[in-house]
Structure formats: C-alpha cells, structure tokens
Amino acid sequence: MSERSVDGTARLAAVLWDMDGTLLDSEKLWDVAVRELAREHGHEMTDELRHALIGASGPDALRMVFTGLGIEPTTAALRAAGEFLERRVTELMAGPIPWRPGAEEALAMVRAAGLPSALVTNTKRSLTEFGLNTLGRDYFDASVCGDEVARGKPAPDVYLRAAELLGVEPRDCVAVEDSPTGTRAAEAAGCAVIVIPCEIPVPDGTGRSFRDTLVGLTVDDLEQALKQRG
Template structure:
C-alpha cells in the first residue's frame, strides 16, 4: 500500500553533494597614513617651533605641555598654549607664526622615520592605494611632501581643509571616501593617541607607532615599536583577521623604551 506521498530519493543516485562556496576573506583596500611623527621625524621640530615662538612672546614652555599638544590640530594646540601661558596673542596670529617658524626649521629636508620610505615603496609596488591624512596645514604638508614624495599618495588631507580634524573621524572618513574604499578595510597608521582616536572613530583598524606619548593596547589596535615591523602582508592579515590585533599589543609601548 502506498501513501500517495512521492518517495524522496537518497544516496548516490542524487549525485555528489554540493560543496559550500568558499567565502572570500576581506581585502585590504587602502592604507591611510599620518605624517608628523609617523612618516617623518617632525614632532620634535614642532615643539622647537612652539618653544621658540613663545620665547619671543616672553614665555618658557614647560616640557609637560609637549604631550598635550603633540598630534593635535593646530587650533587646539595653539589655543591650549595661549591658555596655559596667558600670552597676549590671538589664535589666528599664533597659528601663522607657528606654521611660519616650523617651515623655516624644516627648510631643506625632513628626516624620514625608520621603515617609512621602505613601506611607502612597498605599498606602491603592490598597488595599494594610500592617502596622507594630517592635522597639519596644507602649507606645511606641501613642504614636507618634498621629502616624502607626493607621488606616493593618491590624495592628501590637510587639517585646515576640514571643518573638524583629529580626534574626530572626519579626515579619515574623507580619505576613505576619496579613495572609494570601505573604512573597515582601510588600515590607519598613527603615532599619537589623538590620531589613533580619529582612526578608530572612523571604523578603521589602527596600527599605532608611538612617538612622544605612550599608546595603550586595545581591541582592533596593534601597537608596534616602529614602521620596520610593518609590511604589506602584515597589513593584509589585519584586514582578513588572520593577524591577531593583540599579537604585538600585549603591553603599551613607550617611545624610546
């Protein structure tokens, strides 16, 4: 007696079982790099410029202020220094004087940090799109690019071209959009807590290379002692998830440790 329900064939007669399609790992779409203290050794030069300008105004800057102003946008750093010193100068005038003094100090060439030139050359060889994302003003960026090489970057983002700059995510979001990339597939390389905060707020994995101030390890953040630790396969593994973000982040790395 049959039930009237069609029998369902099973076994070899059905043919081979379908293999699940492999899911492609996320790919590295771009690398977004800070400038001062990350690619070029200029954080000390900025402090020298700030100290010189304030000496002319009659003030000696305490070293304690250095960690506060490092890596920040010019307006924030200048405002802070006016506040702590009580100097009789407007923010606009101080900004001009600081930028002018800095460009005087770097007239000629700027020292590249270890591993920076090799990394930029390797990114170009692998055709990985890159952007330079800095809180410095356009005038300063264009001067420093004479040393770094403008040809290494598809685009550059300057602090005075953004309504909000670091630690806000806007500069990194603008860079990713300009490259047509998903921020989650762009690695940000930074040297200061301010820059790291901007990259993470934009939703990017961040590689921190501390310069003046120490940077604590955190989820999604890899801390390395220098750019000599960073290459294209390493960056690709960060995006694919095959490189544990905590591999080099077991502790905070202090500059000049």
C-alpha cells in the same frame, strides 16, 4: 571599489598614513617652534604641555598653549601666535625633514603591492606640501589636510575624506598613526590602526596593533591589523 569577503569581514583596500611623527620626524620642528613661541611670551614650555599638543589640530593646539601658559587667548594674540608658528615651521620644514625609521621602505612596499595609499594629516595644506617634497608624491593616490575638513583629528573627518577620495570603505583601511589623537581619529572613522608611538605613549586598545617601528612592515602585517580590529 572595496571588496568584501563572503563572510562580511573587512578586506584590506588601502593604507592611510599619518605624516608628522609617523612618516616624518616633523614633530621635532613643531617642538622647536612652539618652544620659541612660549619664550616670546616669557614662558618655558613644560613637557606635559608639549605632549598634550602632539597630534592636536591648529586652533586647538594654540588654545592649549595659551591656557597651559596662563596667557589670555584673545583673538589678536591667537592670530599673531598662529602666524608666528606657521612662519617658523615653514622655515624649518623647507630644510630636509628626517624620515622615521622604515617609513620610506614601508611606503614603497605598499606601492609595490598595488594597494592605494593616502596621506592623512592634521597639518594644513601649505605645510603638508613641504612634507610631500621629502616624502615623494608618487607614493600617494590622495592626501587630506587638517584645513580641508570641518574638524581635525581626533574627529574622524580627515580619515573619512581620504577613504572617500580613494573610493574605499574606511572599515577596509588600515591607518598608521603615532599619537593618541590620530589613533582616536582613525578609530572613529572605523579604520584598523597600526600604532607606532613616536614622542609619547599611546594607550592599548581593542583593535590597535602596536609596532616599535615601520621597519620590515609587510602586507601580512596590514592584514593582521584588520583581523585584530575585527
């Protein structure tokens, strides 16, 4: 259970990690698959559309691809595209997934400090399990996937569920995110956020702590992030 200091300020109770683009460089795998999907439909992905997709949840992401490419998003077409993407990303994820710089050391640091950790991702469970093969399950006390809650990021559901599973208050958690969508989800849940942009910039905001990489992350940095959120 989380503790509160006497003055009511938040106390660091857990760290909630985004997966794609934050711990693993897996956004690149989605990139490959979405570009192939666009090509199957006779289109080329634009950078603008690809950037809009980063951190979006499954059904939203697909609709955005279709709308952006001017393809009618019929139920059958969306289903076929969803199957294609899942098959391709599964194939790509089965290979080794590259880590983001400093990510493995940061997970180990949090473990050594005795802080609970959860993996909090918009990616569905079946694909997240591939990610966990690279990450190592021992680093996490819980994991929550996009298909296990009613609404994916930017809704707060995945973060709220992770805090619930850990038995802590979202307000006492620091989320680590790389995308604007994920950052909004963590904030909506009430978490402090350390933002490490990966593919696209994330706007500055009150209570957002920015870093270039996870290299050298300390417990003090996590506590500072809580303080900054206020």
